[in-house]
Amino acid sequence: MILQAYTCAAVVEPLLRLGVKPVYVDIDRESFGPDPDLIAEAVTSRTRAVIVQHTFGIPVPVEEIDVDVPIIEDCAHVTPGLIDTSRSAAAFYSFEWGKPVVAGIGGSAVVHDPELADVMWEHYARYTAPPESRELMTDAEYLAFRAADRAGVVWRMRSLYRQLSGMGLVVGSYAPDPRTSAEYGWRMSQGTRSRLAARIATGRAELKRRRELTDAYEIELHRVVPGVPLKFPAVVADKQEALLAAAAAGLELSDWFATPVHPLSGVDLARAGYVAGSCPNAEWAAAHVVTLPVRAATRRDSIGRAADLLAELRPVGAHA
């Protein structure tokens, strides 16, 4: 399976579970998406499919990818309906806490290849509802998310959560071993399913506002970002310096993706089949790209403040 580096473990872990070998191609430093020519060059007789990820919601020109294997689009950063995926075999979306439409843990697939759709329905028929305790937990998490979202503190909670899960105090989203976890056989929870249509409608209604925020970022940060991104990327010389300065100023800035297969590093990254040095642009992006929020609730004045803060950091190209 071919996919770009500068991705997230959620994409790779199902492949490892299936015994499919991930083959990474590098990204472009402007779009953070894969180079269509590199994908075509990486295809061999053993390639089963290509996964193309619209990182930060920046659309990859899928029509330029000239391969004779199926393409699967990772639309986890895309508001459903915004990108036409009909040229591909399938596309998948996620509705958990960090995504453009949040309805609770779970995701959906849009399948255009009829044979693949049949196979997926067969699998789905074997899946079971999550246990009641998990249903209740998902609903509780969703209510907590909405309360934090209304208070504008989701990102603060997320960084706290990350620190706690880093210390092993709470179970992180990627904690279950993908090779043995029962969760892979669960259907979407009832609660998530019942919230989904209304949440997608809200997400679509917010697109105009989020594009206006993107326009403001483009002017302030001198970078053009097409589509309606989930996050607005900025390049910094020293990521830790930027993150610390933003935290001190009370500004939301995120370390995402922190590694070529986020958040894996060291032996875990190697276990995910990533060879150190193989995708230099992905490693560069992991070291130098920070992202800013593009949510409907993002305040216009925070964009100017963020731009001022980034301008005060050491210039890109400077070395320690």
Ligand SMILES: *Cc1c(COP(=O)(O)O)cnc(C)c1O
């Ligand atoms: C979040 C995410 C997914 C899917 O995540 P789940 O948590 O498994 O729903 C897939 N790809 C990318 C790029 C993501 O950010």
